[in-house]
């Protein structure tokens with residue numbers, strides 16, 4: 001199979017970690033008989049330095065012509081970098097918002113998986129971390145409170161701010177379908193999270209999710225209120241497979257879920273539209289404090305590349321091989337500095353990439 005992939009190395013540690021992901025993908029291609037066809041584009045600070053804008057229209061067209069986008073990270077030190085003296089629409093992060101909009105990426109996927117080897121980094125009680133967890137948070141990304149009408153007014157000398165939370169049934173249906181499709185590739189359980197005891201948008205959410213569920217008889221569906229879900233994530237995270245939720249709830253819950261894994265350098269993510277196309281990137285930022293030192297952890301980006309194979313190319317076996325290689329490297333005792341613990345061997349970014357590629 002020929003895989004057309006647009007790469008966005010970006011800023012900070014971005015180029016280093018994308019390089020390691022390519023190394024692993026090339027090994028997969030060699031072993032399973034695929035051809036990787038990469039085209040790099042500039043985004044964020046790297047694009048500002050060359051073109052004066054964080055993302056050009058030409059770069060968007062290149063991304064659209066590919067089957068998937070693999071990204072490192074963008075942005076610099078927000079206190080010292082000259083990029084942050086620019087107006088907000090010309091700063092690095094504006095490139096990310098622009099590409100998400102241009103590619104209609106409405107579904108955000110963030111796995112939270114606790115590797116037994118890294119269980120000490122989990123801030124939960126030992127009996128909970130020992131049970132392990134492996135969940136996927138599916139968050140609606142382009143609707144709800146963050147995109148609704150907003151204004152601040154003054155009435156009788158009192159300032160009042162108004163944000164509106166709107167969802168229509170089509171927006172809910174397309175994300176629900178995505179969530180159930182993902183569950184079919186996993187343990188076939190969906191927990192739909194809402195606040196249906198209070199919000200109309202949540203009552204519509206629940207009704208549409210119930211309708212979609214009828215097309216997936218193999219998937220077990222449960223509904224959970226968001227406040228309960230926030231508690232359950234720290235009390236019994238092992239109960240979750242796919243958590244399906246709207247924009248703001250997902251924003252908060254996905255950060256909570258990633259914190260309980262305790263390892264920011266390990267967390268991958270994907271943003272999908274209603275085709276097979278997706279943008280895959282680590283959940284962390286560009287870590288300008290450690291850029292260029294060959295000490296960044298490339299695993300989140302390598303696991304994002306595995307998600308790309310699974311969700312954009314349906315290459316499940318190849319994705320499994322990458323995930324197994326990451327597990328094996330951890331079992332063999334190799335760690336980058338951010339996940340290092342006594343008794344392990346500390347390695348740099350490039351060495352970690354080599355070790356994973358060798359185990360494919």
Ligand code: NAD
Pocket residue numbers: 013072073074075076077078093096264265281283284285286287288289290295296297298300338
């Ligand atoms: P960050 O995630 O870049 O860094 C937070 C801390 O985690 C730092 O100490 C960093 O060294 C460490 N860290 C992050 N990734 C690591 C890795 N792979 N290996 C080892 N250590 C790692 O967050 P920040 O410092 O708040 O942001 C830095 C820049 O990244 C900012 O410009 C921000 O806007 C940008 N950012 C971009 C994205 C994105 O591109 N999607 C996401 C978040 C932040």
